[in-house]
Amino acid sequence: MFEFFNLLFTDFTIQTITIGTAIIGLTCGILGSFAVLRKQSLLGDAIAHSALPGIAIAFLLTGVKDTLLFIIGASLSGIIGAIWIISITKNTRLKSDSALGIVLSIFFGFGIVLLTIIQRKPNANQAGLERFLFGQAATLVPSDVFIIGIIGLLSLLLVIIFWKEFKILTFDPQYATTLGFNVQLLDLLLTSFIVVAIVLGLQAVGVVLMSALLIAPAAAARQWSNKLSTMIIISAFLGALSGVIGTAISASNLRLSTGPIIVLIAISLVLFSFIFSPTRGLLSRQLRYSKNRKNLRLNKTLIQMLEIVDSHEDYSHPHSIKLLNDLQGFRKKCLKELENLGLINIQTNQWSLTDEGYKKAKSL
Amino acid sequence: MSSAQIEIQLIAIVVALACAIPGTFLVLRQMAMISDAISHSILPGIVVGFLITQNISSPFLIFFAALTGVLTVVAVESITKTNLVKEDTAIGLVFPAFFSIGVLIISSQLGNIHIDTDAVLVGELAYAPLDRLIIFDIDIGPVSLWVMLGILSLTLFLLIFFYKELKISTFDAELAASLGFTPVVIHYFLMSITSLTTVGAFNAVGAILVVALIVVPPASAYLLTNDLSKMLLFASLIAIFSAIGGYWIAHLANTSISGSIATLLGLIFLFVFLFAPDNGLISVFSRQKRQKLEFTMLTFLIHLKNHSFTNNNPPEREIIHLTEGHFRWNKALAKKILEFAEKNNMISIDNGIINLTERGEKFTSEALNFILNNETSKLEDINEKFLLFRG
Numbered sequence: 001m002f003e004f005f006n007l008l009f010t011d012f013t014i015q016t017i018t019i020g021t022a023i024i025g026l027t028c029g030i031l032g033s034f035a036v037l038r039k040q041s042l043l044g045d046a047i048a049h050s051a052l053p054g055i056a057i058a059f060l061l062t063g064v065k066d067t068l069l070f071i072i073g074a075s076l077s078g079i080i081g082a083i084w085i086i087s088i089t090k091n092t093r094l095k096s097d098s099a100l101g102i103v104l105s106i107f108f109g110f111g112i113v114l115l116t117i118i119q120r121k122p123n124a125n126q127a128g129l130e131r132f133l134f135g136q137a138a139t140l141v142p143s144d145v146f147i148i149g150i151i152g153l154l155s156l157l158l159v160i161i162f163w164k165e166f167k168i169l170t171f172d173p174q175y176a177t178t179l180g181f182n183v184q185l186l187d188l189l190l191t192s193f194i195v196v197a198i199v200l201g202l203q204a205v206g207v208v209l210m211s212a213l214l215i216a217p218a219a220a221a222r223q224w225s226n227k228l229s230t231m232i233i234i235s236a237f238l239g240a241l242s243g244v245i246g247t248a249i250s251a252s253n254l255r256l257s258t259g260p261i262i263v264l265i266a267i268s269l270v271l272f273s274f275i276f277s278p279t280r281g282l283l284s285r286q287l288r289y290s291k292n293r294k295n296l297r298l299n300k301t302l303i304q305m306l307e308i309v310d311s312h313e314d315y316s317h318p319h320s321i322k323l324l325n326d327l328q329g330f331r332k333k334c335l336k337e338l339e340n341l342g343l344i345n346i347q348t349n350q351w352s353l354t355d356e357g358y359k360k361a362k363s364l
Numbered sequence: 365m366s367s368a369q370i371e372i373q374l375i376a377i378v379v380a381l382a383c384a385i386p387g388t389f390l391v392l393r394q395m396a397m398i399s400d401a402i403s404h405s406i407l408p409g410i411v412v413g414f415l416i417t418q419n420i421s422s423p424f425l426i427f428f429a430a431l432t433g434v435l436t437v438v439a440v441e442s443i444t445k446t447n448l449v450k451e452d453t454a455i456g457l458v459f460p461a462f463f464s465i466g467v468l469i470i471s472s473q474l475g476n477i478h479i480d481t482d483a484v485l486v487g488e489l490a491y492a493p494l495d496r497l498i499i500f501d502i503d504i505g506p507v508s509l510w511v512m513l514g515i516l517s518l519t520l521f522l523l524i525f526f527y528k529e530l531k532i533s534t535f536d537a538e539l540a541a542s543l544g545f546t547p548v549v550i551h552y553f554l555m556s557i558t559s560l561t562t563v564g565a566f567n568a569v570g571a572i573l574v575v576a577l578i579v580v581p582p583a584s585a586y587l588l589t590n591d592l593s594k595m596l597l598f599a600s601l602i603a604i605f606s607a608i609g610g611y612w613i614a615h616l617a618n619t620s621i622s623g624s625i626a627t628l629l630g631l632i633f634l635f636v637f638l639f640a641p642d643n644g645l646i647s648v649f650s651r652q653k654r655q656k657l658e659f660t661m662l663t664f665l666i667h668l669k670n671h672s673f674t675n676n677n678p679p680e681r682e683i684i685h686l687t688e689g690h691f692r693w694n695k696a697l698a699k700k701i702l703e704f705a706e707k708n709n710m711i712s713i714d715n716g717i718i719n720l721t722e723r724g725e726k727f728t729s730e731a732l733n734f735i736l737n738n739e740t741s742k743l744e745d746i747n748e749k750f751l752l753f754r755g
Binding site: 036039040041042044045049087088091092093094095097098100101102104105106107108109110111112113115116117120134208209211212214215216219222223253255256257259260261263264267270274280282 | 396400446448449461464471620624629630644648649
């Protein structure tokens with residue numbers, strides 16, 4: 001890791017790759033937040049697969065391998081895939097899961113057909129199925145990073161311009177319709193941005209892992225904030241962080257490919273957030289539960305004591321601890337805790353309510 | 365046809381059938397993407413199984429990898445249960461995690477392992493007959509054919525014996541639970557079969573084609589019928605057809621067999637999606653158009669009826685009222701509705717004043733009655749009864 005930071009300041013290739021994966025992570029973090037909130041998490045997976053025929057056709061038509069061409073071809077076929085998914089879900093009885101599975105597998109299969117044809121051509125020297133499937137972070141060159149940076153910046157700018165519209169579309173599309181927004185157009189616009197983010201992500205982690213890169217930063221960020229703008233900022237940060245750390249780890253061990261490492265880092269961030277988020281996290285939830293359970297038990301014991309005490313005129317009159325043993329749900333530990341709270345007094349094997357304890361029990 | 369060609373087609377058919385049967389229930393239970401998740405997350409299972417057995421088609425490996433598939437489902441469900449994220453997000457996080465671990469084991473531990481990650485995804489049916497099953501020195505056919513035949517028979521056996529249980533738990537989980545079928549057991553049972561089929565098939569056809577074969581034939585069949593047994597039948601027929609057709613397309617175009625099968629499935633689905641009699645896009649659009657026209661006419665007729673008693677010559681019944689009065693329709697729509705109503709003998713036009721005919725009066729009263737009693741579904745029946753020409 002230390003070696004990596006050393007390289008980060010000296011090695012140009014590492015700098016390029018790190019900046020590239022950071023921008024990709026950032027863009028995916030921003031647009032992935034919308035995908036997660038709109039319950040389109042698996043759209044990333046489907047569109048990543050459906051980008052393949054676009055890449056193959058772009059190569060068949062022009063015969064050159066070029067990052068920009070790759071992005072345009074992939075985006076076009078990704079958008080066609082997305083429109084088909086939306087149309088299947090909207091117009092037939094098939095639900096979104098089937099629509100995603102259909103488009104994903106059909107487009108990918110067709111892409112494989114095209115790629116096989118390309119590979120059998122004499123001068124094709126492998127059009128890069130491997131690179132498409134598993135990403136090509138290690139082969140990013142400055143011109144790629146430049147293109148990725150421009151597209152990333154552009155989508156960020158458009159998200160800011162359409163902020164209000166996208167926000168309302170995400171949380172209450174019906175309301176957006178009544179306000180007179182063209183919801184269908186906005187939906188297509190936002191989906192197209194998500195497609196572009198996915199296509200950028202393909203370069204870093206490849207088809208299979210794309211869904212994770214898109215949604216993991218957002219799923220993690222969701223645990224830390226209920227506010228869209230905060231969530232997106234956290235998500236963008238976590239996305240970039242996964243890109244940088246992933247690159248660092250794989251740069252220090254050449255056998256570990258960058259894509260899977262980036263994705264595993266992003267997913268570890270999600271697990272960390274699931275457990276340690278202060279409001280929604282599993283740990284704080286568990287603590288809250290056990291605290292509530294303890295309070296409930298103490299209050300119950302106090303009420304049972306009150307019933308015993310009420311049989312006597314003086315409420316501070318001591319009673320035997322044995323009396324409590326028969327009561328349901330009673331635990332010795334409760335007595336100690338009640339005494340610590342100053343609600344009861346204990347003398348050897350007798351207990352009595354204090355003034356404060358009597359008041360508290362009455363108020364329950 | 366050479367014997368290798370016949371064997372390849374046989375394997376394709378058996379794989380397609382073994383996928384279509386569990387696929388039907390996955391599509392109906394809205395769990396199609398689970399098959400995608402399983403097909404990817406079996407990778408670490410396959411890799412670890414291979415490390416132990418050193419044999420890609422050993423039964424232990426298949427069992428072990430299938431277990432990884434079921435584990436995926438368990439992981440997705442436990443994440444969903446925390447309510448921290450939705451189910452689709454959970455799926456999208458779990459299978460890349462599994463897959464990444466698989467890729468990393470391959471790339472870091474086993475430089476010389478005979479598993480290509482892209483072969484797992486794409487597969488190559490053409491090589492499937494090379495791996496022979498030899499018992500007592502007799503060559504009885506390709507290993508993957510026998511493996512898939514075994515899985516298919518198991519699936520068919522379970523389908524026939526638990527058809528009723530599967531059917532009820534798919535369409536009415538509460539009823540199934542109250543009858544004592546424990547939907548959870550049936551659910552895991554279906555997941556195990558899906559997982560087993562996916563593992564058995566990946567070696568021959570690759571993970572993505574498995575998804576195509578699991579989802580596309582049942583989804584196409586679902587647009588063609590409402591009957592579960594017919595859906596199973598149609599899905600199986602589509603699966604068989606695409607297996608054979610895909611093979612010959614690949615043969616003629618000299619390209620990947622699994623890719624061609626998926627592409628042919630895509631064409632079949634596209635055709636069904638557009639032209640299916642009741643659920644296809646064209647049928648849906650023409651129905652929407654008709655209902656819109658008929659309902660607009662009804663609105664207009666109700667308006668006429670509202671104003672039929674007030675006086676003899678109210679402005680509400682003038683033709684010009686449609687474009688400039690309360691309706692504010694454009695001229696084309698106004699003309700279309702007037703013509704449609706007149707053609708159906710609902711109105712008569714006299715000097716620019718529109719009057720309901722006796723038939724129109726009766727139709728409107730009946731329709732209003734249904735609307736007021738919240739029985740709008742019956743409007744279709746009176747449209748059927750009264751309209752001479754449908755929209």
